[in-house]
Amino acid sequence: MNGSEDNNVGTLMYLRFLDAISDEIVYPAVDTSYDQSHGASSTSSASTAKHIAKRREIVKGVLRGFATKQDNHNSMDGQPNILLEQTDTAQIISSLFDIMTTNTSEGVKDNEKLEIAGRAALVLKRYISWVDIQLATHSSLVNYLLFCLGLAAPGNARADDADEIDDAIDNDTKPGTTLAAECAQCLQEIVTRGMDEKKKEDLLISLDIIESLCRLTGMIPVDMVQLDITNAGSTQIDAVVATAELINATSIEVITCFEFEFTPTTGSSVDPILSKITLLMEQCLELSLSCLYYDDIDVSGAVVEITSRVLVSIEKHEDLWNSIYGRNGQTFTDKLTLRVLSVLYERMKYPPTHEFDYEDDIEAEEEMYRTQLRKLYQRIVRFKPHLVLDFIQRCFSSLPQPLAAATTEEIEVALRLVHHYGEGRRPPPGAKAALKDDQFRDIVMALHCSNISSHHHREVLLLYYDLSVRYAAILKEMPELLSNLLNALSGTQGLQHLHARVRSRCCYLLLRLVKSSGGKATRPYVEVVVEGIQRLLYPPEGISVVPIQPNDALYLFETTGLLLGTTGLDEDLQQRCATGVLTPHVQAIEQILQSPDLLGDVELYSEQLSMSISAIAQLSKGWQGQPPLGVQNVLSAAVDISLRVLVTLSASPLVRNRTTVLLQRMILCLGEGMLPKMPEFMQALLSNCTTEDDVLDISQLINQLCIKFKEKAVPAIDSSLLPFLQRVLALQLSESSVVQSGNGDAPPPHVVTEQLSIRKQAFSTLQHIATHNASAVFHSENNAGSIADILRLMNDGAIAVPEPIMKKTCTMFFGELTREWGSEESSAPMNVKNGYFDFLYEVFVPGMICLILDPSFNVKDALQYRVLAEFGVVLWLLKQSYRGPAEFNTRVSEMVKNGNVNVNSPVAPPSQACSDLIATGFQNASSGKDMEMCLKAWKDGKVQ
Numbered sequence: 001m002n003g004s005e006d007n008n009v010g011t012l013m014y015l016r017f018l019d020a021i022s023d024e025i026v027y028p029a030v031d032t033s034y035d036q037s038h039g040a041s042s043t044s045s046a047s048t049a050k051h052i053a054k055r056r057e058i059v060k061g062v063l064r065g066f067a068t069k070q071d072n073h074n075s076m077d078g079q080p081n082i083l084l085e086q087t088d089t090a091q092i093i094s095s096l097f098d099i100m101t102t103n104t105s106e107g108v109k110d111n112e113k114l115e116i117a118g119r120a121a122l123v124l125k126r127y128i129s130w131v132d133i134q135l136a137t138h139s140s141l142v143n144y145l146l147f148c149l150g151l152a153a154p155g156n157a158r159a160d161d162a163d164e165i166d167d168a169i170d171n172d173t174k175p176g177t178t179l180a181a182e183c184a185q186c187l188q189e190i191v192t193r194g195m196d197e198k199k200k201e202d203l204l205i206s207l208d209i210i211e212s213l214c215r216l217t218g219m220i221p222v223d224m225v226q227l228d229i230t231n232a233g234s235t236q237i238d239a240v241v242a243t244a245e246l247i248n249a250t251s252i253e254v255i256t257c258f259e260f261e262f263t264p265t266t267g268s269s270v271d272p273i274l275s276k277i278t279l280l281m282e283q284c285l286e287l288s289l290s291c292l293y294y295d296d297i298d299v300s301g302a303v304v305e306i307t308s309r310v311l312v313s314i315e316k317h318e319d320l321w322n323s324i325y326g327r328n329g330q331t332f333t334d335k336l337t338l339r340v341l342s343v344l345y346e347r348m349k350y351p352p353t354h355e356f357d358y359e360d361d362i363e364a365e366e367e368m369y370r371t372q373l374r375k376l377y378q379r380i381v382r383f384k385p386h387l388v389l390d391f392i393q394r395c396f397s398s399l400p401q402p403l404a405a406a407t408t409e410e411i412e413v414a415l416r417l418v419h420h421y422g423e424g425r426r427p428p429p430g431a432k433a434a435l436k437d438d439q440f441r442d443i444v445m446a447l448h449c450s451n452i453s454s455h456h457h458r459e460v461l462l463l464y465y466d467l468s469v470r471y472a473a474i475l476k477e478m479p480e481l482l483s484n485l486l487n488a489l490s491g492t493q494g495l496q497h498l499h500a501r502v503r504s505r506c507c508y509l510l511l512r513l514v515k516s517s518g519g520k521a522t523r524p525y526v527e528v529v530v531e532g533i534q535r536l537l538y539p540p541e542g543i544s545v546v547p548i549q550p551n552d553a554l555y556l557f558e559t560t561g562l563l564l565g566t567t568g569l570d571e572d573l574q575q576r577c578a579t580g581v582l583t584p585h586v587q588a589i590e591q592i593l594q595s596p597d598l599l600g601d602v603e604l605y606s607e608q609l610s611m612s613i614s615a616i617a618q619l620s621k622g623w624q625g626q627p628p629l630g631v632q633n634v635l636s637a638a639v640d641i642s643l644r645v646l647v648t649l650s651a652s653p654l655v656r657n658r659t660t661v662l663l664q665r666m667i668l669c670l671g672e673g674m675l676p677k678m679p680e681f682m683q684a685l686l687s688n689c690t691t692e693d694d695v696l697d698i699s700q701l702i703n704q705l706c707i708k709f710k711e712k713a714v715p716a717i718d719s720s721l722l723p724f725l726q727r728v729l730a731l732q733l734s735e736s737s738v739v740q741s742g743n744g745d746a747p748p749p750h751v752v753t754e755q756l757s758i759r760k761q762a763f764s765t766l767q768h769i770a771t772h773n774a775s776a777v778f779h780s781e782n783n784a785g786s787i788a789d790i791l792r793l794m795n796d797g798a799i800a801v802p803e804p805i806m807k808k809t810c811t812m813f814f815g816e817l818t819r820e821w822g823s824e825e826s827s828a829p830m831n832v833k834n835g836y837f838d839f840l841y842e843v844f845v846p847g848m849i850c851l852i853l854d855p856s857f858n859v860k861d862a863l864q865y866r867v868l869a870e871f872g873v874v875l876w877l878l879k880q881s882y883r884g885p886a887e888f889n890t891r892v893s894e895m896v897k898n899g900n901v902n903v904n905s906p907v908a909p910p911s912q913a914c915s916d917l918i919a920t921g922f923q924n925a926s927s928g929k930d931m932e933m934c935l936k937a938w939k940d941g942k943v944q
Contacts, residue, residue, distance in 0.1 A: 008116060011099055015119050018092060022126040025056045025063075063088040064132060089131040096124045097141055104148065104179070114151070114175035121148070121182035129189045136190050137207060145183040146212045150226030152180035152239030177236035180227070184242035188249045197260040200253060205276050209250055210283045213243070219286055229287070232295040244291040244302035251284035251306040259313060262320055278324060285310065285336070293343045297369040300347055304372045307340065308379065315383040337384050340376070341391050348373050348416060349409045356459050374420050381424025388424075389439045392417045396443070403447075404454040411452070412460055418443060419467045431470050444471050448481040453488035458502045461493055465509045472516030479521035486525055489513070490532045496546050507552040511559045519567035526563045530577045533560055538584035550611040557581070557615040561622025564631075575630030578619075582634050585615060586641050593644060606652035609645045613655070616642065617662040620669050632670055639666050639677060646684045653693070656685055660697035667704055675709065675716045682720035689727040692758055698724055699761040706772040714777045717769075721777055722786055725793070728762040756803055763797050763809045766790065770816040779832045787832065791839050799847045804863035811870040814844060818874055822881030837883050841891050845875070849895065852939055859939055868939070872932030876925060885923075893919040896938075914941055 065087035084090055099120040103113035128136045135141075153174035187209060195203070204210075214220040216227040227243060228234035258281045261274055284306070291303040314321055314333050325332040348370055350356075357363050381388050395414045399406045406414075421440065422431035434440050444467075452464050468475075468485055475482050488494055494506040514522055522529075533556045539545045548556065560581055564574045589612050592598070598605050616638045626632065642662055649655045663681060667674050678701075685698055702720065705713040732755050769777060778787050797810035818840065820826055821833045848871050851857060859865050879888040896919045921934035 008112065011116055012119065014095070015099070015116075015123050018096070018123050019126070022123070025060045060130065063092075065089075084132055084134060087132070089127065090135055092127060093124070093131060093135045093141070096120050096127070097144070100124070100148070101144060104151065111175045114179055117148075118175055118179040118182055121145075121179055121186060125182060125186045125189055128186055129193070133193060133195075133203075136193070137203065142187070142190070142207055142209070145187050146209065146216070148183040149180050149213075149239070149243060150216055151176040152227060153177045153236045154228075154234060173236060173238050177239045180239040181242035184239070184246045188246045191246075191250045191253055197257055201257045201261070201273065201277065204250070204254060204257065204280060205273070209246075210254065210280050210287070213247065213287060214283050217243075217287065217290070219283065219290070229290050229294060229299070237296060237299070240294065240296070241298045241302060244294070244299045247284070247287045247291055248303045248306045251288055251303075252309055254280050254284050255306070255309055255313060259317070262317075262324065282325065289339060289343060292340075293346065297366060301369050301372060304376065308376055311337075311340070311376065311379050311383075315379070318383075334384070334387060337380055337387060338391065341380060341388065344373050344377050344380075345391075345395065345413060345417070348377075349413045352409060374416070374423075377417070377420060378424035381421055382426055385421075385425060385434075385437070386439070388417075388421065389437065389443070392421070392443060393439070396446075402451045402454075404451045404456075406455075408455075408457040408460060411455065412457070412463060415447075415452075415460065415463045415467060418447070419463060419470065422470060432473065435471060435473055441474060444474055445478070445481065448485060453484065453493055458497065458499045461488075461497070462502060462505050462509075465489060465494070465506065465513075469509055469512045469516055472513060475513075475517045476521050479517070479524070482517060482521060482525065485513070486529060490529065495532075495536055495548070498546065500549070503546065503548060504552045507548065507555040511555045511562070514559050514562050522563060523567040523569075526567050526569060527573070527577070530560055530563055530581070534581050534584075537581070538588070550608070554611070554614055554618045558618040558621050561619040563622070565622030565624070565627060571628035571630055574628055575634060578627075578631050578634045581619065582616070582638050585612065586638055588612065589641050589645065593648060598648065602649060602652060606649050606655050609649060610652070610654040610658040613642050613645060613658040613662050617658070617665045620665045623669055625668075626671050627669055632673065635666065635669055636673060639670070639674075643677070643680060643684070646681065650684045650688045653691065656688065656694060657697060660685065660701055663701055664704060667701075667708060672709065672712065675705075675712065678705065678716040679719050682717070683723075686720060686723045686727060689724075690731075692731065692754065695724075695728055695731060695758055695761045698727075699765045702765050703768040706768045706774045710773045711776060713772075713774050714780070717774070718777050718780050718782050721769075721783055724765070725762055725790070728758055731758050756801065756806070759797065759801070760803075760806055760809075763794065763806055763813070766794060767809050767813040767816070770813050770820070773820065775817055775820055776827065779828055784832070788835070788839070791836065791844075795839075795844050795847060798844070798867075799851050804861070804867055807867045808863070808870055811848070811867055811874065814840065815870055815874045815877060818877040818881060822877055822883075824882045833882075837878070837881065840874075840878055841887075845878070845892070846895060848874075849935075852935055857939070859936060868935055869928075869932050872930075872935055873928035875922070875931040875935075876928040879922075879925070879931075889919075889923045892922050896922070 065082045065084065100117045103110075103117040103120075153176050190207070191204065191209065193203075211220070213227075217229045227239065229240055229243060254277070258277055261277050288303045288306050288310070292300050292307055294300050314336070318333050321336075322332050350366065350370075354363060354366065358367070377388075392414070395417060399410055399414060403411060422429075422434040424430060425433040427433060435444070447464065448468070453461065455461060455464075465485075465488075475485075489506055489510050490496075492498075495503055495510070497503055497506070535543070536545055536548055537553060537556060560577070564577050569577075589609065592605060592609060592612075595605065616635070620627075620635060623631070627635070639662070642659060646655060646659045659681070663674070663678075682698070682701070685694070685701075689695060689698060698720075702717050702724070705716055709716070769775060777783060778790060783790075794810045794813050798807050798814070801807060801810075817836065821828050821836055826833065852859075852868055852871065857864060857868075859868060875888075875892075879885050881888075896915050918934060918938050921937070922931065925931045925934060
């Protein structure tokens with residue numbers, strides 16, 4: 001290489017050629033385009049890919065000096081057949097080494113040559129990970145790579161700030177820096193080569209990379225620091241980042257060897273080896289801590305892994321570390337942990353220019369980096385909690401007083417130490433464990449007694465409020481601390497702050513605080529807080545307040561409900577406060593309903609009114625049971641206005657959904673007072689029941705009414721049952737029509753799943769009605785004419801639907817109905833009961849027996865066996881019914897003997913002996929379990 005332009009072009013072409021070879025044989029992307037274009041099967045494509053990969057491995061082996069067998073081109077001999085220095089890989093490594101040394105010879109300052117050397121280093125990195133280890137670790141090559149680390153250009157701090165961009169235009173990464181970064185990555189490829197611990201120890205000691213890095217960085221005193229990892233901006237950042245990554249990778253290998261040597265079960269090396277590993281580990285710690293402290297998130301973040309690894313090792317082997325590195329009676333682990341804490345304290349600080357814009361990509365990287373640091377901090381807290389507490393106290397002692405005067409960077413990081421302390425404490429929950437420590441309690445109480453809530457920066461305020469909620473248990477014991485906190489949260493430093501994020505977050509945190517503090521602690525402040533919330537939500541005329549967004553207002557309504565319903569207020573005060581909040585709320589709803597544009601912009605007004613309905617539901621959460629009568633009256637008035645909203649905007653899915661949520665809450669709060677209101681609500685909901693979500697909402701309402709009120713629910717659901725079932729059928733048919741094809745093909749699986757999901761709600765609703773003594777709805781004046789259709793629907797569900805859970809639900813329906821209507825005391829009309837039992841004998845029982853005896857019915861499947869068990873219960877209840885066991889024995893025995901269980905699919909009759917045995921078993925059964933065993937025995941006989 002004489003440095004001429006032609007030689008440079010030839011060198012670059014040669015490097016591109018080597019790069020292409022690497023692309024082909026190291027990390028190839030298998031080309032399947034040929035197979036795809038020629039319609040090859042997946043098996044064929046996999047075979048082709050495997051063959052290509054095998055051939056590439058052979059090519060790689062040939063380059064390393066392995067010979068292929070003449071009779072089998074797909075295999076190689078176990079050893080190279082030529083000397084290492086004669087292999088192609090040796091020639092490649094040698095040529096790359098020559099290119100690099102030639103273009104970085106002493107005195108050469110030509111950027112073009114440095115670029116060529118950097119390009120050669122990039123290619124070398126791709127080969128060095130798989131060539132023979134002797135080539136990769138040759139002393140001349142390693143020493144040269146270390147030498148190149150010192151060629152990084154000085155003085156190029158990266159311009160992350162917009163104000164520095166102009167200054168950085170002429171400060172692009174220099175070729176020497178690129179070369180240094182590529183060489184660092186080459187060294188990283190070398191030290192991370194896979195091998196056993198002993199060989200790795202020998203490699204790390206012989207390479208001497210760590211000691212060389214100490215000299216280059218000035219950790220070992222030298223005349224000139226060539227690679228500054230201490231002062232940000234002294235060396236171009238790309239080289240420093242690559243060096244930090246090299247330090248991290250090498251240190252992880254060193255600590256693995258360190259633990260291997262000094263673990264009692266494995267340590268066996270001679271003293272010189274132990275001494276060398278000990279020194280290497282100590283040097284790694286210094287290098288890693290220097291990088292961790294470096295004022296750049298890429299450099300510092302690069303060594304988080306090794307820092308975490310060291311902390312894990314210290315936690316497991318603290319005595320070992322102290323015995324090796326402790327000097328003059330010092331506890332080494334405490335000293336090292338304090339150093340790490342000090343570094344974390346500095347690096348966790350946000351830069352002064354940080355805007356806390358969580359949508360900004362650069363600031364998002366800052367946040368991710370600090371999340372990693374917090375994990376390190378939490379690990380330290382876990383095994384050194386009292387050391388951390390002493391550190392926190394010193395941090396706060398160093399801050400200016402009062403705390404509101406502290407800089408944002410200093411106070412924010414100090415608060416974070418307190419906030420995240422509980423995350424590291426054990427046993428969980430960490431916050432509870434932390435508050436058992438008097439020292440930590442004193443810190444939290446001191447914060448509450450300070451003027452931190454007067455700090456000017458919004459993130460400091462939010463962090464303090466978050467911290468207060470996390471450790472709210474202390475407020476239960478010392479409720480006097482709540483006063484200042486509530487004042488701050490509800491004032492201009494909280495709910496009335498100028499920044500929307502603070503207002504939004506404070507709405508949520510106030511709710512959390514009230515929940516966590518408990519009713520006893522918050523009782524003295526109820527009237528003041530509720531009145532303040534009322535003024536925020538509906539300010540009096542002439543008073544200007546910062547608006548609260550509707551979503552955030554929901555938190556305030558729930559907070560109000562909790563304060564009224566859980567703090568032991570007398571009933572009059574609860575009613576007065578509830579009226580004060582809900583009266584203007586209802587008036588606001590009425591005003592919207594009177595708007596002339598209401599039906600012209602349904603989407604806009606639906607969103608507003610649905611939020612208003614949700615607010616009423618959120619308020620009601622404060623009462624776990626039924627509130628006082630006066631409060632019930634207030635809530636009842638709110639329910640009435642909600643009905644008007646639903647009737648007016650029933651076409652809005654959002655209004656329908658929020659209304660069902662409100663009704664679920666009101667059923668709990670108003671009890672039987674809701675029953676007269678339900679038919680009108682159900683009618684409005686069913687009028688636009690057009691989606692699966694609507695079906696689910698209505699089904700849940702009917703189920704809840706049946707569960708809570710049982711037979712008293714019948715008038716509330718009577719007029720809704722048939723329309724609900726008709727809507728289910730209509731939706732199922734619409735699902736089928738959407739995908740109906742002309743050739744009569746079955747609908748796709750996803751459509752079948754959706755149809756079953758819709759039908760499942762009908763099955764569940766009917767089963768709840770039967771289970772909770774509301775079956776009178778089936779023979780009411782509105783529904784008596786359709787009872788046969790209902791029975792057929794549930795029969796199909798038990799027999800024809802493939803889903804075992806639905807089969808079980810439908811079978812349970814018949815069991816519950818048989819239990820109720822089989823009693824002579826049942827109030828159901830006799831013609832209804834007789835028709836029902838005729839249906840059982842003629843349709844349901846034969847169909848179920850046929851289902852169970854079918855070979856596809858697997859009694860070893862738990863879900864399917866549950867169907868059999870539930871059918872056994874039905875048979876037992878049928879035998880015990882008012883129709884008497886004689887009819888049961890006669891009709892069921894005839895089925896058993898003749899096989900007349902299904903007209904369309906007859907089952908071959910069993911042998912005479914078998915039929916007599918089964919019939920006798922049914923006749924002698926004394927419980928549902930006995931019936932179950934008879935069915936199982938019959939099934940086992942059929943399978944055999």
